[in-house]
Amino acid sequence: MSILVVGSVALDTVETPFARVEETLGGAASYFVTAASLYSQVNLVATVGSDFPAEHLDFWRRRPVNLSGLKIEEGRTFRWAARYHMDMNTRDTLDTQLGVYAGFHPSIPDEYSSSKLLFLANIQPELQLEVLEQVPNARLTVLDTMELWIMTERPQLTEVIKRVDMLLMSEEEIRQYTNCASIVKGVRQLLDMGLHYVVVKQGSYGALLFCADGTFFSAPTYPLEEVIDPTGAGDAFAGGLLGYLSTIEPQQHSRYSIDEIKRGVVHGNIIGSFVCEDFSISRLRTLTMDDIAERYQCLVMFSHFDPHWRPGQIQTVGVKQF
Ligand code: AMP
Numbered sequence: 001m002s003i004l005v006v007g008s009v010a011l012d013t014v015e016t017p018f019a020r021v022e023e024t025l026g027g028a029a030s031y032f033v034t035a036a037s038l039y040s041q042v043n044l045v046a047t048v049g050s051d052f053p054a055e056h057l058d059f060w061r062r063r064p065v066n067l068s069g070l071k072i073e074e075g076r077t078f079r080w081a082a083r084y085h086m087d088m089n090t091r092d093t094l095d096t097q098l099g100v101y102a103g104f105h106p107s108i109p110d111e112y113s114s115s116k117l118l119f120l121a122n123i124q125p126e127l128q129l130e131v132l133e134q135v136p137n138a139r140l141t142v143l144d145t146m147e148l149w150i151m152t153e154r155p156q157l158t159e160v161i162k163r164v165d166m167l168l169m170s171e172e173e174i175r176q177y178t179n180c181a182s183i184v185k186g187v188r189q190l191l192d193m194g195l196h197y198v199v200v201k202q203g204s205y206g207a208l209l210f211c212a213d214g215t216f217f218s219a220p221t222y223p224l225e226e227v228i229d230p231t232g233a234g235d236a237f238a239g240g241l242l243g244y245l246s247t248i249e250p251q252q253h254s255r256y257s258i259d260e261i262k263r264g265v266v267h268g269n270i271i272g273s274f275v276c277e278d279f280s281i282s283r284l285r286t287l288t289m290d291d292i293a294e295r296y297q298c299l300v301m302f303s304h305f306d307p308h309w310r311p312g313q314i315q316t317v318g319v320k321q322f
Pocket of ligand 1: 008010011012026027028079080096122123124148230231232233234235236
């Protein structure tokens, strides 16, 4: 089942306390496409300038990525620069240059119309709305956003939230959007807007899934000894989630079961953890399904605990003699 993504393709300059890379492949859609194409075909809608290095397109051509919705315009590719703090979870944006995105309007090619899964990656909310108008029959629509749009385009963002099935937001973004100190209260406010699922991204601490039917799931994190660059972890998370869902046929009324959504969130965490192991999409270039399966089993082990304890069943395990 193919996946449609609309979002940014960029050249990023990223500084961490330990290293710096310049004009490397970035952009929300780039991370998503590279991650999700490990599972299924991905149809990309984006734009780049005439300065965009051909090697990146050649890489995607070797993957199940359809580039017929990628416009190459005369002008400069979107550029973004950021510096990470010592905790590697927080960062300052140093520069954003829209380049060819300034005049961009997404146009969905006819051959993409059978895509059943839609990911609205981080991009101006009004462009996300234009995409929703053109893809009315997706089985699952998933939205990502960022602080910039919460601050500058709240009404348009609200319109998009009301029209999608699932929202991905960091804890901080939920607080900013809902003005609730409590994440649980904030999520309830979001679910009341008509969402079926809200996924709270918690950086290196994993992710929380809240469903409109009341289900709650805490997806474990994979403890990385060294984080090289967390850029794009959220987009790669979405790539793992939708990538996994694209491999299964939903059972009931074309809706995914909660267990399927939960497994998708775990796949998201796994791919997100791999991305952090190198700059840009580098780690995803060599990633295999076996690597993913191995980390999946680790997460099962890390988060499993005995469900059989009851009060009054205290077992004596022996008293240490001194
Ligand atoms: P994440 O780390 O998941 O928030 O994603 C970071 C990616 O988003 C970077 O590769 C940037 O190129 C891209 N990005 C940053 N700012 C914007 C923006 N205003 N619109 C679209 N994409 C952006």
